[in-house]
Amino acid sequence: MQKYLLKLTIAFVLVLSGCSALQSEPVDETRTWSASKLYAEARDELASGNYEKAIQHFEKLESRYPFGVYAQQAQMEVAYAHYRQGEPAQALAAVDRFIKLHPNHPNVDYMYYLRGLINFNDRVSLFNFLSKQDLSERDPKAAREAFDSFKQLVDRFPNSIYADDARSRLNYLVNAMALYEVHVANYYYRRGAYLAAVNRAQTVVRDYGNAPAVEEALFIMVRSYDALGMPELRNDAERVFKQNFPNSAFLKGEWQQSKPWWKFWQ
Template identity: 65%
Template structure:
């Protein structure tokens, strides 16, 4: 019985090997392509939205022709392809790698800008498209990373064509980060953690003095002092609200409902 079983296994193994040999080999269609041909095909795939294939071609180009302008351009384009593919980790890794390898490249400013865009767009998802969730309610890490990337671009390349847009996005991000702190302060207040609510509201006002969210932050601060029995601090905050926001909807009964979220600017 054991001999029969052994023979059966041997025959089955031999047939499996034979079957593998009958399968057609996957040929690499790019064999023999020049650097120019590889780059052209990769670019066509990228423009057509074929990001997987574009990435594969760009990586083959860099592997086969590691020196020269085509390889450097491929490194930039592969970062963009990952960005369009919504692969944040790979996109950031590719952008960081290019900046490290080519810190003096004439187009390195674009890579700083791309790093900012990758983090900036990380705050959204397909799910957000179908909801009215305010993106400022989410973890602000990506917002801070985006701000830092845009800030580096503005500081190192003030004349870059990407800098004006980066500065505009930085202003938006400051407001978004401020609004996030106000969300947290409001969360603490609604749960009766009045000291934490007051501290967080104060921090938002001090760190982002020109943010539109400060109106709500002051209102939370006033209410927190009131709940804590700090009448003098409560009255001082009320005076600031009346002086700074004389027509504050928060102070007179809560904000009016807007037609759409303030943060949807892109």
């Protein structure tokens, strides 16, 4: 009798535990939704700024209907939602996955554009020259990656609706990266590392020949060669400098006035 009661008690406890588990398990309201409804609801969440919810819906859509007409669009939307959510790593992973899976998709140009935007906006403070942080301590890797993405877009899809904006951003990135190199060159010059200053300034002249920062890069080369006691190289640099910038503020000594160095490009 006691054994029977013990078994009955155990069975009762197990039943109660099962009921409790069933009650605590959340009900997935989307389980019966069609692909079109899942996509529509996900888009609504995205438009409302509920990015996490939108991502969940898009991922369920792709998982449940991997070969449907909405699956590829869901992959693109997930990348955008992560971008708007402020999750650049997840957004870039989603973009790269899409490009790898669908290199010939009719909207793959948008994914190259989005990849550029993610890198561009993720590190926009990289080129905030009013920041107190020394720019020489920062890594412009994201800017270069943004440049590469926009360049791929422009080269592969010159007639894309995103191409004109990409070109504008490319111009900005070229100027910004050139200014970064100039700042590092100045950093070395101020610390007496004149050869290093020359090398960084030469990078600007060689790689960013049309950027406004070339003016100061040449001026740094003149000063650095002078400090190194290399009159021939100094004179060559000065000749090129004066030939290209005969009315330069640096020649007039105006660069030493109160205006911060980067203000000359604004």
